[in-house]
Structure formats: structure tokens, C-alpha cells
Amino acid sequence: MTTLFYSAGSPYARICRMALREGGLADRVEERETTLRDAAASVLPHNPVGRVPALLLDDGVTLTETTLVLHWLDRMGSTPRMLPQDAHGMAAYGRVLGLLDGIAVWNRELRRPVHERSPGVIALEEARAARVADALEQDVATGAYAQLDAAFLALAAVLGYADRRHTVWRWQEGRPSLAAWFATAAARPAFAETLPPPSGI
Incomplete structure (x- = not known):
């Protein structure tokens, strides 16, 4: 299952978390909270940069940065689409x-x-x-x-x-x-x- 790593205090990750709910994808993406600036953070094996949001896809590819994650959510069928087209x-x-x-x-x-x-x-x-x-x-x-x-x-x-x-x-x-x-x-x-x-x- 696709997994979204987030920190509750991150406004960047929050944009993606709200997009999951507003776009009808909450049941297709698992949300997993991670610590930040921590050598034991659960996100690090998937995103060595250690930042959130980080979207771990089913094939093991990890997308980082808010806009890239939103782009993928649109590809997953977010309704409405999240990224502006004009x-x-x-x-x-x-x-x-x-x-x-x-x-x-x-x-x-x-x-x-x-x-x-x-x-x-x-x-x-x-x-x-x-x-x-x-x-x-x-x-x-x-x-x-x-x-x-x-x-x-x-x-x-x-x-x-x-x-x-x-x-x-x-x-x-x-x-x-x-x-x-x-x-x-x-x-x-x-x-x-x-x-x-x-x-x-």
C-alpha cells in the first residue's frame, strides 16, 4: 500500500494529508508519522534527506517534496485534481x-x-x-x-x-x-x- 510519511507539525506534509482527504484517496494511502532530525526516524530508509512529506509507492520508489507528492496523488485519481492547470x-x-x-x-x-x-x-x-x-x-x-x-x-x-x-x-x-x-x-x-x-x- 502506498504510504505517506509525515510529521504532525509540518505544514508541507499537512497540505498532502488534507489533499488525501479532500481528493478521496484516504483509504488508498497509509499515513505514517515519523520523527525528524533523528537518526532513528522511520522515514530515513526510504528518504535519506529525512524530510516530509515523503510518499513511498508500492514499487519502493519514494517521492519527496509537496508538489511532487500532489502530482502523484492527481495521477492516482484525486477528485478534484489538486495541482492547478492554468x-x-x-x-x-x-x-x-x-x-x-x-x-x-x-x-x-x-x-x-x-x-x-x-x-x-x-x-x-x-x-x-x-x-x-x-x-x-x-x-x-x-x-x-x-x-x-x-x-x-x-x-x-x-x-x-x-x-x-x-x-x-x-x-x-x-x-x-x-x-x-x-x-x-x-x-x-x-x-x-x-x-x-x-x-x-
Whole structure:
């Protein structure tokens, strides 16, 4: 059986876990939680990079990185298809992945001891997140991210991550359209079933 390795705190893996549920593939893919940054992690024999998501196929091939996993889920018959097929959809998906990458860097920096943190990196990523969130506020106000696809799930994952694991970022302030969009997305069962554990940052 195809197996998806994930970590409950990973927003990248969460996108794929929500896609399984939304695409009708939950009964065809086993979800297996793994530790990260651990020499004994169960994912390492299949993905020596040690990152999630990692999709182990029936023939032993392992696909890594969110977009590649979503591509394979589409090939498995996900309904609806998850990866956008047009330029606007791909741009929307890419914008959110860029936001997620920046927040991951920001969050990682804040987890360092205070004397090891880079104020420049923190300021850069905080400004980037605010800039992208302002653009997303305009996007959702004009009807973007309404279709259930990878862009929708990625936006739900990144805002959900900020709410529970990167609370220093007050993304809702001054962005009523984005906050309303998130409230609707958060009501979906796939979102509730994949909530990450809270963190103190």
C-alpha cells in the first residue's frame, strides 16, 4: 500500500494529508508519522534527506517534496485534481509556497538561542510575510483561492501553522477578508483532522 510519511507539525506534509482527504484517496494511502532530525526516524530508509512529506509507492520508489507528492496523488485519481492547470492557479500556489518557505525560516530562527539569532533574517522574513499577506488579502477579497486545489490547501496550511506554531505573527490584524477566508477553510473536516500540535513561538 502506498504510504505517506509525515510529521504532525509540518505544514508541507499537512497540505498532502488534507489533499488525501479532500481528493478521496484516504483509504488508498497509509499515513505514517515519523520523527525528524533523528537518526532513528522511520522515514530515513526510504528518504535519506529525512524530510516530509515523503510518499513511498508500492514499487519502493519514494517521492519527496509537496508538489511532487500532489502530482502523484492527481495521477492516482484525486477528485478534484489538486495541482492547478492554468497560469493563474499556478501563480497562486507558488505565492503561498513562497510565504510558507519564508515563515519556516523565520520560525527556525526564533527557535535558536537568543544569542544565535539573526535580527536581519528575522526582519527580512517578517517584512516578507506582511507583504505577501497584504497581497493575499486583496486576492481573496476579489475571489481568489475559492477553488479547492493545492493553492487553497497550501493557504489553509500556512495560516493554520501561523495560528498554532508561529503565533508571533498576527496575520489577521488589518486583513478581514483573509481572516474570513481562513474561518471558512478551517471549518472543513480535512482541516480539523490534521491540526498540528501547538507551539510556544
